[in-house]
Amino acid sequence: MEPGAMGKLKFSIGPALLRRVMRTVTRRQRDKAASADLHSATRESSAIEAEAAFSPLSGRYHDMMPKLSDEEIERIRPFSVHTTWTTGEVIFAMGKPGPGLVVILGGRAREIRRDAVGRVHHAFEHRANNFLGEVSQLCGHPCLGDGIATDDTEGLVVPADRLRNLLVTEVELGEKIIRAFILRRVEMIEHGSGPVLIGDREDTQLIALQRFLRRNSYPFTVIDSRTASETPALATRISASAADFPIVACPDGTILHAPDECQIATRLGWIRQFEPDNVYDVVIVGAGPAGLASAVYAASEGLSVAVFDSQGPGGQASASARIENYLGFPNGVTGQSLTSCAFVQAQKFGVHISVPTRVKALRCDRTMLEIDVDNGCPVKSHTVIISSGAAYREPVIDGLDRLIGRGVFFGSSPVEANLCRDQEVVVVGGGNSAGQGVVYLASHARHVHLLIRGRELESSMSRYLIDRIAQLPNVTLHTATAIESLTGDERGLTQVTSKGPNGDIAFDVKHLFLFTGAQPNTHWLQNCRVKTDEKGFILTGAAARESGDDHDRTLETSVPGVFAIGDVRSGSIKRVAAAVGDGAAVVAQIHSIIHSRRQMAAVSKALH
Template identity: 60%
Template sequence: MSTTPSNGHAIEMPNVVAWSPGMPPPDDPNVVPTGVNAPASGDDSAPFSPLHTRSHQMFPRLTDGEIERMSRFGTAARWRAGEWMFRMGEVGRGMVIILNGLVRVTRRDALGANQIIVEHGAGHFLAEVAQLSGKPCLVDGMAVEDVEGIVVPPERLRALLVAEAELGERIMRALILRRVGLIEKGSGPVLLGQSDDGRLVSLQGFLRRNGYPHTVIDACSDPDAIALLERISASTADFPLVICPDGTVLRAPDENQLATQLGWLPEFDPAHVYDVAIVGAGPAGLATAVYAASEGLSVAVFDCRAPGGQAGASARIENYLGFPTGISGQALAGRAFVQAQKFGAHIAIPTRIKALHCGSSPIQIELENGARVTTQTVVIASGAAYRRPAIEGLERYEGHGTYYWASPVEAKLCKNAEVVLVGGGNSAGQAAVYLASHAKHVHVLIRGSGLAASMSHYLVERIGSLPNVTVRTRTEIVSLKGDDRALTAIHCKTPDGPLTLESRHLFLFTGADPNTDWLRDCSVSVDGKGFVLTGPEAHDGRTQGVMGLETSVPGVFAIGDVRSTSTKRVAAAVGEGAAVVAQIHGLLAQRQALSVAGA
């Protein structure tokens, strides 16, 4: 069977791998990514990857001195030859440092295909990113000989990474490279369906944005898939099928069902009171998580989809400080996500917050399943969501030819095709440039007379230099037409009369509204458009004793795109994420002082 792992390469190419934008680039975190930057430009078919030249970093050998220093973080353990040390899909005991013996690490896809990743002996350690937060293992490990080792559980592993800076950096790099390797090789769950099915594309994007290894099989073009479908008695009505590593078959699951089956969601102790609960894991929320957790606060983070928020949809962010060659939003988010886990933030993705109960003290937030999490403070970082313009037929073709972002998954679907893109902002500009490297032609439709008023100069210039991009000014979509399965034509009105563009791919970048529905029943004040008011604006103009990012409710802060009058930029969101932590410290110290004085 020929399978397509998450990066689109056949897994029969053992040494040829390419970095997936779902994860941080496997380079030195302090060095500008160069060779690994190719995917940010949309070239997800790059034949070479730095991974195969970096096995020494992926599988570093520890010195006796290092093992001795690490041993204080773990406990001794033994396994007999032939015994499983950890199993894919099951929560393991943590990182294992091998003192004696030999361990075989294998990856297995959900169809049962096994492949040896590596055999490790004394001085090596066994772990990848999942062990940072105690998530289920992504590989199997068997003792080939009797093994003696040291088990370092997740919370002690995080303590080790922080306490041992240089060693911690090497271990962290190895964990990230190993995850990248698994994504490239395509282990984990198998997604089976029709490659242009919107639900398959959406699940694929979900796993990709969460940096989770998976494999996609096209049920129409792969003859072996038909045999598989017969074996598990599934029909096209069940598409997309997800065959999980433990053998469970999910039929057309939603994101929550899939995440639950894969063991992503942590349990929350109802008795624990967090210092801060962050709603949203976009740039603002992730920055808060990193600063708050690294400064010793107990932190819970919730996001209903994936880390990165809107920035995760950006093919290349070129104006974020420190990345002169640009960085994809997913790569930036992937780095921040791992960083927040390293400092011990409890991250629950996907988890939608349904309501904020700020009448009680401490405050409670209500999860979609009705469970409640208690916290001293809340940071609203729920950002904004794409606006759906009023276009006849839009609902019908959502997921069947209309998209709200342009990731490598969508770009692949548009290869050599005519593409229509609506919007004149920077996000539209980035997407147009990115899609132009895949599509035959990109038609950019804007209502205004030009791009200059709404788009950064560098993007306007770049679009102007691309021969396969046409900007159509004063043009609006009236309706969409298609067949039973997909969009086929886009009808527009222009100053010169009606225009029909024959295209199966429509990208909409038409602005965003604040994600503040979940605040409906609490007393957090919002402006006329629903963005959250903070500082003096939330306190009748009063400045004394008012913190700049605090909302009208004490202990509830708002940052990033969801905040009224904020600058809608990644750097601004990250800056507010850092600033809000200082204000939270101030508030907690004030409360502490009051309670001491009152005691």
């Protein structure tokens, strides 16, 4: 079968089988479900908290499954549609578009969390004043669980568009709902709901798919085809050969053979279709901290906003194991948590987000700005904000090209950290990202070797990270040291050879993590008039204009209406807080342009 080809799972769960699953779960939990309301089911709460030790869910069951007051339900009613379900009727099904927020007024409903091959992880009983739903319902994505009425049930359904209005209008109530949605998504991630990935755990493509799903905060399960006992049976049931791996079983019951990220995203319902005649106030290219900040600020001020990113929200920041100097988080915050919450916040305000969508070009030679994307029609906008960030620069190392993804990684995430558990690893880089990576990897690896070209870390790394690294017994710092060559075999990296003050050093390792410099993501601007500096970073303000005038639009590029923020901007401070500041500042600068261009568009339309 061709890579990315689809088939239908023979064990897809339909309504009839779903009811049988529900009855099985009901028998197992009958005493518990019949004896108490959801919020007094202390044994369920204790079970979840025990399973989620050291997790964000510990002690937060009642935040994850709150009970609405009668007064709160009355505030929801104007946004909702009154609906009834008969006993056994499916309210929503895994892999199918969700109805939105479902509030139970009377009767009972059961929510079943399972993976794409039918393994049930949890079942929750919902009664009067409880609500069903999670993050997927904010934008109408397919459901990641099943909901079925266990009695004749009545409730309120708030569709996605009205749900966003509710969350913005009813602030305190919206906070309760959003908090529950996020915690429910965390619970799904921890217990492995959703797609199932089957393949060799060290396979390059499988690792890439895991990174992609994790970056988008999407739950999944991995079955290692080399060791899992169920692999032969699964392969037989889906008629898979060795060439078909990795295999992805999707929530809608289909399977993908050796898919790429775009094929998975399409099956999961992430790819947004844009209307060719629609004109946005703002199009943002890049969903890192700067792009997400500008999206939230712009949308909250009533502007229509579209965001494109080729991978997912967060940029390089999403890979930061812990940011400890970000204002307002005394205990630190992971890059994934920070950017995932920002992503949900943008969805709450109605931002149209398309991931993964690669922007191919910016068209500046016409009245209305346009961007060309790789999976749809051109998208028009009054203004464009470039926040495409920077990627780690590939150093010139003998053997690097053939080993990227096969033991050599740019940045680190839990996916790679799990691969190198109890092993020796090498990290290259002297900045904060490298420092955060070392601290994180040291909690998994047997030993971490940190290689830097300079003679000390003080000139490039924050003091708190230097002190933290100095206290780690399984980290060795190698100064004035650079990699000379890499050696590998058919499975991947086997040796890193470096040159230091005392000669060559050979590290027999399977994992190398590179945090080396910054390469701006501006290649897609080659045919546009946006000016860059000698390193490719975008010039803004007076530096971008031939006249050198210093008007208020300090983040505007050499092309009117096109702005640059965050790491891609020349002279920017490469910190998350600085990127967020850029995102807030740019919105104030685009209002006058949007107003004038709206007027021009209205006049042009009237004349024609």
